[in-house]
Amino acid sequence: MAQKIVAFFPEAAYGPALNSVGIAQAVEALGHKAVFLSDPGFVEVYQGYGFEAHPVNLSEPMPAEQMAKFWEDFINGHIPNFRKSPYDQIDNYVKDCWTAIVDSAKWAQKDLPGVLAKIKPDLICVDNVILFPAIKQYGKPWVRIISCSENEIEDEAIPPHLSGCAETDREGHARFRERFNTVIRPIHDDFNAFLADTGEAAYPIGQFFEASPHMNLLLYPEPVKFNRAHPLPAERFQYLEGCVRKEAAYEVPTFAAHDDKPLLYVSFGSLGAGDTELLKRIIAVIGKLPYRALVNVGGYKDQYSDVPPNVIIDGWFPQPSVIPQVDAVIHHGGNNSFTECLYFGKPAIIMPYVWDGHDNATRVEETGHGFKMPRYEWTDDELAAKIEACLTDAAMKAKLAATSAHMQAQSGPAKAAKILEGLMS
Structure with missing residues (x-):
């Protein structure tokens, strides 16, 4: 096949950016050209992996470094809300x-x-998570990638997206959906007015995007898939069984203490790193x-002093090269961290x-691959017990x-x- 773009x-x-990098690397390995359409603040991320990137303004134009800080400031402004339940957020x-x-x-x-x-x-x-009408109207096939939780594609038998509900908590599902639709209605009405201006049909309440008629790629692997009332048809929906990019090798440094003991990795992502008080608390517990x-610790390294000798902090780690070498991971539930832990067979808190x-x-x-813990309401002993369980639970291991063997056999x-090449042939 001739080279396609x-x-x-x-x-x-x-999360989504680096997941797309992984797929783009595989597209280029087949002899095609991958390019990125990018928020101006992320252009350098894609260029760093050797890709051409074209800026698309997603807000009032501003200098790139200011743009990159927008979501960081947005997240940090909401830190008090992180103590709330999903319903109360x-x-x-x-x-x-x-x-x-x-x-x-x-x-x-x-x-x-x-x-x-x-x-x-x-x-x-x-x-x-939202329709860009120009993409749908461009006249070439378009693919939706769902790098967030699989429940971004709705089904009445599974928890609503963002709810954190258990799969069997039908009452919780209904309560969350009703509240979400009530709060979101004015924003949704505004979006539907925009869609009308671009010649697109209105979406039903709560919906801001649609499945692609061509193909939809989900990151969720089979072992954690939800039990849907309406299974997604394979001709339009494919599960990638995780999608782990290639990253530079990482050599674990020598620790000043406990250098022969189990290794943990702690990350709340680039945005979650702003919650420095929580990270300091976790570091203090691990220190004992x-x-x-x-x-x-993201861009906040200068805020940490007296780091214990069995802890090493840094502003960034090549995560897909780090996770295979650790024994357990504490993270925020972002989809890359979630699927990378499963892919490498590592228990997560x-x-x-x-x-x-x-x-x-x-x-x-609920699938037996790790533990859910509240962000703030835990004691030092509770965290220590969960870490120990991650290291010793034979059934979980x-x-x-x-799950790891299943995912690694697939090569997402x-x-x-x-699949993308097939759509272009």
């Missing part, structure tokens, strides 16, 4: 997010037609335990704060080993690249 448009967050964090996301779709519509005309892609992959730990972290935390526990990025 595949454009990727992930949302401006490291609907009328603050969730509402503010959807307001910003709808604004981003309106801004994108100004730039996208011109950028697409310049790039002339043969296929467009969009990893976002017979383990070693690598802790991702998930302390969610927002978005689908709540769903992934519930799912990791067996389940993780089976290569599977995705072949």
